[in-house]
Amino acid sequence: MKAFDLKRLQSLVLLVFATSLAACSSSKNASSTLVRLGGDDAGIVSNRPINKKEFVAVIKLKAPALLSSAKKQDGKTIVDADLAKQVDDEQTKAVADLKEMSSEIRILFRYRMVLNGLAIVAPMSLAEKIKANLHVAYVEKEGSFGRPVTMDVGPLAAAVANNFEKNSVKFIGAEKTHGLKVRQADGSEVAVDGTGMKVGIIDTGIDYTHAMFGGVGTVDAYKAIEPSKADSSFPTGKIAGGIDLAGTTYDSNSGDFKDHVPVPDDNPLDEGGHGTHVAGTVAGLGDGVETYSGVAPGALLYAIKVFGAEGSTGDAVVIAGLEFSADPNRDGDLSDQMDVINMSLGSSYGNPHVLYSEAIRNLVNGGTVVVASAGNSGNLDNIVGAPSIVDEAISVAASIDDGPHNWQFNAVEFVTPTLGSKLTEAVEGSISKPVAEAGPVSGSLVEVGLADQDFSPELVAQLKGQVALIDRGKVTFAEKAKRAFDAGAVGFVVVNNQDGGAFA
Template sequence: MHGEVMRRPFVSLSLFGGLLAVPMFATAQIRLADVSHLSVATTETALAPVDPRLMGAGGQVEIIVRLADPSLAAAQAEDARKTGALMERARQREHLRALDARQNDFMNRVRNLGARELARVRKAHNAVALRVDAASIPVIASLPGVTAVRPVVNYELDLAETVPYIGAAAVQSAGLDGTGVRVAVIDSGIDYTHRNFGGPGTVEAYEDAYGVATADPLNTTRDGLFPTAKVIEGFDFVGEVWPDGDLAHDEDPIDFGGHGTHVADIIGGRSSDGTHRGVAPGVSLLAVKACSAVATSCSGVALLEAMDYVLDPNGDGDISDAVDVVNLSLGSSYGQREDDLSEACANAVRLGVVVVASAGNAADRPYITGSPASTPGVISVAQTQVPSAGQIPMIINSPASIAGSYPNTETLDWAPVNAAVTGDVVHVGRGCPGLDPYPEGVDLNGKIALIDRGACAVSLKIDRAAKAGAAGVLFGLVAPGDALKFSFGGGDTFVPTLVIIQSYASLIKANLGAPVNVTISPDNPIPLIGSMVSSSSRGPSYSEDAIKPEISAPGASLSAEVGTGDFETAFGGTSGAAPMVAGSAALLVQAHPHWPPALVKAALMNNADPEIYTSPALVPGVLAPITRIGAGEVRVDRALGARTLALGLHAGGALSFGFDTAAHDSLKLQFMLVKNLSHRHRSYRVETEFRYADDAASGAVTVWAPPVV
C-alpha cells in the first residue's frame, strides 16, 4: 500500500477560513462542460468548408480533401438498404474506376500547385490526402467537386497517447477490455454509425440514421440501424428542438451535437478495423440522450429521466438490469447536495452502480466544482495535461532590459503557432474591423501585431491584422488574470498567435520606442506532462467540505467526431477526462464484478499518481493542491494490481477533515477501512507527511495515525 490516503489528510484547515463568502448559488441550468474548441467550418461561402485548424497554417501541411461523388459504400448504401441487395461485383469495380478517374482529374489540377499525393480512398470515403503548401488551401477548396478540406490527424496526440499513459493499454494486453460490462453515457447521444463504434464509418450511414437536418424524422426512429453490437441500447429524452422548443422523447438517441460521441469513444470505442481503441474497448455502451442536440445545455428533467432509465433499461420495473457504470461529463458550478440529479446519482451508487462525473471547467476557484460530481459517492474527475502537451512562451529578444522568456500564454486552436515568427511589435489598439481604425501610418508588414482584447470576436481582429501583413499576433488581455483561450468567431486568414497576460502587454507597450523584438516559436515548448489544465475546476465540495475532485485524467484525447463516419478530433475539458476514469472503472468492474462502487473508487484513488504539478511554465516545481487533483492522476494498471485498499468512511472515499475556523483548538477523528484483498496476512507501516513544506513548518496541524495497521 502506498498509504497516500493516510499521509494526505486535508490539512488546509485555515486556508479556507475566508472563503465562505464565495457565492453559494448554483446556476439554474445544468450545462455541458465547455466544448467551444469544437469549432465548426463555415459554410456560407462558395468555398468548400476548410477546417478552422487549417486557417493560419503556414508552410507544408497534410490535408484530406473530400470529394463530392459518393464513395462506393455511399453509392450502394441506398440501394442496398431499400432492396437488401449489394451492387454486383462488376458494377462496384466500375464505380471505383469512375471515382479513380475523377481523382486523377483532381490530382492533375493540384499537382500544378505543388501538391503531393499521400493517399486516396474510394470505398468508405471518397477523398484524397495531400501534402501541400498551406497557401494553396483556398485554391483547393474552390475546385469543383471538393466538399471539405481538413487536416490529417496527428496520431501523436490521440488515444494511442493517453490510453497507454494511464495504464489501460497494459491492462488490455493482459486480457481485460471491459467485455461484459455495460456503461451508460448520459450525454448528447452517440453516433453509433461511426467507425470507432464498429459502425459503417461513412457520412452516408450517419445520414441514413440521423437524416440531414434536425427536423428530419429519421432521427426519431431506429430504422433497423439501432441498437448495434457496441451501442446495445439507449433512448432520447430530449429530442432535437430543446431548448428552443419543448423536450420530446424518441427511441433514437443518435448524436448531433458531438459531445456524447467523443465521451463514449474515449470510454469504450473500438473501430471496425481494430486500429482505434478506447480505454475499455470491450464494453457495451448505452446511449442515453439528455443533452441538447443544438446547444451545450442538458435538461434537468431529461437527466433525471435518464438516471431512472439506466437503472432499468428494459423498463419492466425491475432494476436488476441496471448498468454497471454511468458517465456524466456535465455539471453545474458550486455543486451542492440540494440537487435532484445529485440525489439520483447517490441512489444509483448506493444500489451498486459506479457513477463518474466531470469536476467542471470553471478553473482554479475554491468550491466551484460542480454537481453531480460533488456528490460524495460519485467519482469526480479533474483534468490533467496530455503527455505531449507543451506551453509556448513569448520570447522578447530586445531591448535587453526586458529580454527573456514569458510563459503565461495561451495558444488558439484556429490560429496555431505552427511556425516560428520573429518581428518588431506594433501596437494597433483594440483593432475591431469597422470599429477601430488602426493608428495613422501603421505598417504591419512582417511585424507582430499587439492587439488589445475587447468589443468583437478575437478571430476577426487576428484576421484583419493578418490581411494587413502581420507575421504574427500577440493578443493582449486588458485585465489581470492568467492567459485564456478564445473560440473561433469568424475570419479566414490567420497567423501564429499567442494570448498574453495584461502585465506582459503593458511591459511591451511601455518599451515600444526601443523597438520591441519578439519571437513566437513552436520549438522547445515547456513540457506540461503531469500537470493541471488550468481550466479544471477546484474543490472542495461546497456542502460537505470534502475532497473533490477525487482523481484526475488527461483530457484532450483524439476521439470520434459526430456525423463524419471516421474522423476524429481532439476533445478536452474535464468532459474528456471523466470518460478516461469511467473506462478505467469498467476494467475494474470486469475484474471484480462483485465490488461495490466504493472499492472501485478506492482502487483508483489509492493507486493514482500524486506527483501532479500546478503549472510547470508558471510555477515550476509546485505540486497541485489536493483540492484540484484529489488522489492524483489515474493509473488503472496499478489499480488492477492492488492487494490492499484503504478508504475513508465519511466522505465518499478520501479522508477529508473539512473546514475549521482555526479560532480555537479542535480535534477531529476519522476512521478508515483497510481491506486486504489477498489471502495472506499483511501489515503496513503508516507514515504521515504534509504536501507543502510551509504547512509542515507552520505547526498549525498535528496529524496522528496508528503506526501500523
C-alpha cells in the first residue's frame, strides 16, 4: 500500500462515498383555470401510454414575457397591452406550426406572464425542427427537481421537544409583531401578522382538512377525499385557492414515460406531507396545546401543487406554478397575484435551469417576493440548491434553535499506525448512497492519485475490499467513483487539492 501524507487531510476531506452500495387526461369538465393554463389545448393532456421516443421540453418564444416590462400603478401591476397582443399572436402561430409539424406534438402548458413560452411533449425526431421554428428563441429539455421530504428529527428530538418555548417564530421575533398594527395610506389599521397577504406554497400541496388550516382535523376527513377530483371542502377560509398542476401519477423521473406527463386537476390535496408542513410554518393557526401558530398566521394560503403522490417534478410544472402565482385566474388582471411564494424545492449543487430562472426574475419584477430553500438534502455545508441561486430569489436555509448541528460538524476519522487518530471535516457526496444508509463501511486507505485514468492491475488488486483515497481535480467526482467502484473498492474519499473550504 502506498504511504500518504496525512497533513493533506488537515485542510479538508472533501467527499465521503459508499461506492459498494451505489450503481453508477384532462376531464371535459376541467375548470376554467385549467383550460386557460393549457390554452385551447388543455383537453390534449392525456394519461395514455407514451413511447420512449418522446421528450418533454419548455419552449421560449421570441417576444418578451409580459412581466418583464410590467409597471406598478396605484399599487397594482400593469402589463403592456400591446405586448400582450404580440405574445398571444405569437403563441397562436407557434402552436399552429407545431400542430402542422406533427399531430403527435402536444401542448401541456402555455406561459404568458413569467415566460412567453410553451411546455410540450414531442417526438425526439423533431427536436431540431422545433428549435429551427421561426417563432422559437430557445428550447430547454425538462430538468427535474427532487422531491422534498419532511425532516427526520432523529438526534435533534431533545432540541425540539419543548417547541412552545423555543421555536423559530419566537427566535426571529415574529410572535412579538402579531399584536401590533400599522396604519395604511387610507387611514385603516392592519395587524402585522400577514393579514392581507396572499402566500403561494409551491410544493406537494396542502392538507386543507388539517385543523391548523380550519379543517376538521381527522384522518377520516382526509382519507374521504379523492385527490384527483374537485371537493366541496376546498377552498377554505384559510386555504383560499390553489391548483394541482401535476396529478397523482405524475413523476418526472419515472421509468414509465407516461408518468412524465402532468394531468392537472382542481384539487391540490397534499399526498406527501411536505407542503402541509411548510404551510403550517408560514401561516398555520396553532391551538396553543399541541400546535403553535406560524410566522404570519393572518395570511391567506394558496396550495400550488407541483408534485404527484410520489417522485420528482420538472421545469414545465414548476414554471406553470410560477405562472399561476402571477395570475391565478388567467384573466390578465393581476390584482389576484401572490404577494409571496415559497419554493421548498430545488436541484442539488445549484445546477441552473435557464428558463425557470428567467421566470423567477420576471415574477419578482411583477411584484411577487420569491422565497426558495437553500437546499433540501440535509445539513450539507457550502452547497446551495437552485432556484435559490437566482439573484432575485431570497435563499433561506433551515435551522433548529438550540440544535447540536449549530456547532457540530460532520467528520471522518482516520487511524494510522504511527500518528494515531485524526478527525477532519467531511462533506458527503450526493452521487452515491448516503453513508448513514450504507451500513458499516470500513477498510484500509489506498492512495490512488487523481483517478483520472484506469488503474493498473496491481492497484486494482490492492483496492479490492478497501477504501480508495483520491486527490481532487482533473476529472469529475463521478468518473473517480466509477473507477474506484470498478476496482472493487467498498468506498472512497476525495481529498481537497488546496487549502480552504470545499467550495469557493
